[in-house]
Amino acid sequence: MNVTLRQLRAFLAVHQEGSFTKAAETLHITQSALSSIIKELENNLELGLFDRSTRKLETSEAGRNILPAVIRMLDEMDTLTNEVKGLKELDYGKVRIAVAQQLASVELPRIISMYNTMYPQVEVSMIDCGVEKIQDIVSSGEADIGIGPERKLQTSLSKRLIFSQPFHLATLPSHPIAQGGRIRWKDIASLELITLRGTFTDLLIENLMRDSADYIIKPKHQVNFMSTALSMVKNGLGVTLCLPYAFESVKQNELVMVPICDPIIYRNFYLYSSKNREKLPAVQKFIDVYLKHMHFDRALE
C-alpha cells in the first residue's frame, strides 16, 4: 500500500468538486489521468471511495470516513511548508551567539535589538563566555556563531575578520604620557606595566617585532581580567594595555586611552562559525546585519 500525496489531493479535489471532470480542471490534469489516480488510490486502500456512475458521483461511506484524516494529512503538509517558508523568510528560527564577555556589552546589545525589530519572530540568544571557550561552544553546536579575538582556529571552524583595533595604553589622566596624545612601544619599557595573563598578551608578543616585545615581556604585575587591570591602573599601580572596544570600562574607571605606535599593532576580531554546518537563513542574516551595523572599523586582515 503506497498512498501518495498526489492521490490524496486528487481524492479531496474530486470530493470537493463532486465531479472527476471539474476536479481534473482544478488539478490541471486530464480527466483521464485523474480517473486512473483515483483508481490507483482505491486499489491501494482496497476501498471504494466514490459511488459513481457516468451520470452521478458521490463520495462513498468509506470515502466520507477517511475524509477527515485526509484533510488533516494535507493540512499537516501545509504546516510543514509554512514552517519551511518561515525558516527561509526569517520569521522563524533561532540565532545563538557565543561572545567574549568583554565584547558582550559593547556593540551586540544594540545590534541584537535592531535585528529583533527587523525579524521579531527570530529568537536571538547571547552566550557570554570566556574568550577561550568561544570556539568550543561553536564547534559543539551550542552556538551558531562566535565573536571574539584571534585565536588558533579549530579545524571544524571557519573564521571571518570583523574588525581590528590598535593597542592603546590605559592610564590615569594625570599621568605625563596622557598628555602626549600617543606613545611608542619602546617608551613603555620605562613604565610600570600591568598585563593580562594568557593569550591576550602572548599573541601580542608574537605580533610585535622581537626588540619591541622585550618592552612588555617583563611586566610589573600580571592579572587575569581586564577589569582588575583597569582597577589597578585607577589606583596608581601602573598602566595597562587595552583596546578601544573597552572604552566604556576605561571611562568608568576615570582613565584615558593613549594609542601606541611604532609600530601600530592591531588585534583582530573574528566571527567564528562551523565549516560544515549549514547556516540557517536567520543566522546568515544576523551576520549580515552585524557586519553592516557594527561601528568598529574593519582593518587589514
Add this chain to the structure above:
Amino acid sequence: MNVTLRQLRAFLAVHQEGSFTKAAETLHITQSALSSIIKELENNLELGLFDRSTRKLETSEAGRNILPAVIRMLDEMDTLTNEVKGLKELDYGKVRIAVAQQLASVELPRIISMYNTMYPQVEVSMIDCGVEKIQDIVSSGEADIGIGPERKLQTSLSKRLIFSQPFHLATLPSHPIAQGGRIRWKDIASLELITLRGTFTDLLIENLMRDSADYIIKPKHQVNFMSTALSMVKNGLGVTLCLPYAFESVKQNELVMVPICDPIIYRNFYLYSSKNREKLPAVQKFIDVYLKHMHFDRALE
C-alpha cells in the same frame, strides 16, 4: 515545491540512521537513489537538511527544525492507513438500519446484539419508521439498509428477499374458526373482517385471485394500525389478517393465529439498499449476519 511522502520518509531515515548508505539499506533502495531523493527534497524546500561531507553527516539546524513536522506528517499517514485498515477489518464504522416499526422488536434486537459481540467497534443504529418511509430513508442516505415488506422499488434501490410469511387470521381463541387449525379465503367472506388501510391490504388484493379477493374487499372495519385491529379483535369486533412475525402482539392480546389456505398467500419481506452506493464492509457483514441468523423461513421469491 512538490514535496512527496517518499522524500520525507527518506529524510527521516537518513536522520535516524545518520548515514545515507545505511538509510538506503533500510529503505531498500540504492545509496545513489537516496542521494538524489534527498537532493530533490532540499531543492524543493530550498533548504539544506544535512551538513555532510563524505566522512561525516549530521542533520542541519534547518533539518532539526522541520523534523517534528515531518514526523507528525508521517504519523498522520499511519493514522490514515490504520483507519482504512479498521474500516476493512470491521472494527470501525457504522451500520444504520431503517426498519418497519412492527419488525423492529421482533428479530433485529437479537441479531444486533449478536453482531455487537462479534464487532464491538461497529456502531449499529436502528431507525424504526413507518413501512412506507423505509425506501425513502435508504435512498436519501439516512440509512445504509432498510428492512420491510414488499413495495414498489425505487429506481435507485435494489432489493433482496429475506423472508416470506403466509397470511393468518387473528381471532379470539373461543371463536369457532380457531378450532379448525386452518381456514380458506372464501370462508372469510362470512366473518366480520377488520383490515388495515393502505398497502398492506391493497397488495394482498393484488396477490389474491380475483374471486378470492372479493372476500376481503368489503371489510366490516378499516383501521390504520395493526395494534388497533388486534385490540378490536380482542374485544370481539371481528377477525383480522396478520402475519406470523406479529406473533408476540397477537399473544399479548390473548388471541390466536389461524393459517389461511386455498391458496396460501405469502407476504415477502426485503432488504433494501442503494444500487449505486458502495456498502461499507461493516454494513455488508451485518447483512451476512442478519441473513444467517434470522429465524424466519425464507420462501419462494
Add this chain to the structure above:
DNA sequence: AACATTCATAAGTTTAACCCATATATATAT
C-alpha cells in the same frame, strides 16, 4: 602515503505518469 569508507554524479534502463482518442453508461429531452 595508501587505503577504506562515504556521498555525489553520470549513463542507461525500467517504471509510471500523462495525454489523446475513444468506448461505455445514463439522465434528460424529444
Add this chain to the structure above:
DNA sequence: ATATATATATGGGTTAAACTTATGAATGTT
C-alpha cells in the same frame, strides 16, 4: 422508446521520472 448530451472508464503511445550500476571525489584512518 429513442436520441442526445454529458460523465467516467479504458487503451495506446509518448514523455518524464525513478532507479540501478558504475565511477568519481573527498576525507578520516592505518
